[in-house]
Amino acid sequence: MSExxxxxxxxxxxxxxxxxxxxxxxxxxxxxxxAARDDLARMWWRLPGIEKPRTAGAVDQPGAEWIAASGANWxxxxxxxxxxxxxVVIHVVQGSYDDAVRVFKDPRHLAAAHYIVRRDGHIAQMVxxxxxxxxxxxxxxxxxxxxxEHEGFVSRPSSFTDAMYRSSARLTASICERxxxxxxxxxxxxxxxxxxxxxxxxxxHWDWDRYMRLVRAVRVKRAAG
Numbered sequence: 001m002s003e004x005x006x007x008x009x010x011x012x013x014x015x016x017x018x019x020x021x022x023x024x025x026x027x028x029x030x031x032x033x034x035a036a037r038d039d040l041a042r043m044w045w046r047l048p049g050i051e052k053p054r055t056a057g058a059v060d061q062p063g064a065e066w067i068a069a070s071g072a073n074w075x076x077x078x079x080x081x082x083x084x085x086x087x088v089v090i091h092v093v094q095g096s097y098d099d100a101v102r103v104f105k106d107p108r109h110l111a112a113a114h115y116i117v118r119r120d121g122h123i124a125q126m127v128x129x130x131x132x133x134x135x136x137x138x139x140x141x142x143x144x145x146x147x148x149e150h151e152g153f154v155s156r157p158s159s160f161t162d163a164m165y166r167s168s169a170r171l172t173a174s175i176c177e178r179x180x181x182x183x184x185x186x187x188x189x190x191x192x193x194x195x196x197x198x199x200x201x202x203x204x205h206w207d208w209d210r211y212m213r214l215v216r217a218v219r220v221k222r223a224a225g
Contacts, residue, residue, distance in 0.1 A: 069104040069126035073112035085179040087145035092201035097151040113147035121167030154203025173218035
């Protein structure tokens with residue numbers, strides 16, 4: 001991020017300049033508007049020449065299939081520069097893989113996860129990790145997390161196959177490696193554990209002990225350079 005030197009010699013980032021001060025001393029109306037100003041400050045990277053280059057159809061997880069979610073179901077961002085990523089949220093569709101793809105492509109649904117994992121372990125990516133997917137039902141969690149949806153039903157233990165667990169565990173381990181997220185249950189959570197949610201997934205049949213063993217066992221190769 002570029003910086004500017006003030007008259008007093010203090011270096012100020014372009015993000016800070018956009019914010020234009022703090023909430024201190026604002027009246028009631030100003031406090032009400034501060035959250036919106038904070039959102040604007042987080043968009044410093046959209047100034048000309050700052051936005052990260054993007055390649056159409058690119059995926060963050062090697063081997064994943066790119067299927068674009070509707071733009072109504074996620075928000076453009078530049079994570080982790082504007083929103084640090086420190087959580088992975090585990091979901092279950094309550095339906096099939098095809099059901100999940102269909103609703104995430106539907107602008108009326110107003111929700112999508114970054115990834116879907118099928119029963120056979122196939123992974124589709126529908127939102128870039130850079131961006132904020134509407135998956136957790138909690139704005140701060142959406143901004144700080146990556147959502148992984150899984151084909152199946154919370155009431156059916158047979159939904160959760162060995163191929164699904166292993167593929168999802170490799171995905172979660174890779175996400176943790178990319179963003180320095182600890183591989184523990186504080187940082188890898190179920191949708192039911194998101195504050196304020198009314199969802200119950202992944203449900204009592206999701207084998208957290210097995211899943212976390214698999215996540216911790218994955219050895220992720222670091223990119224060269």
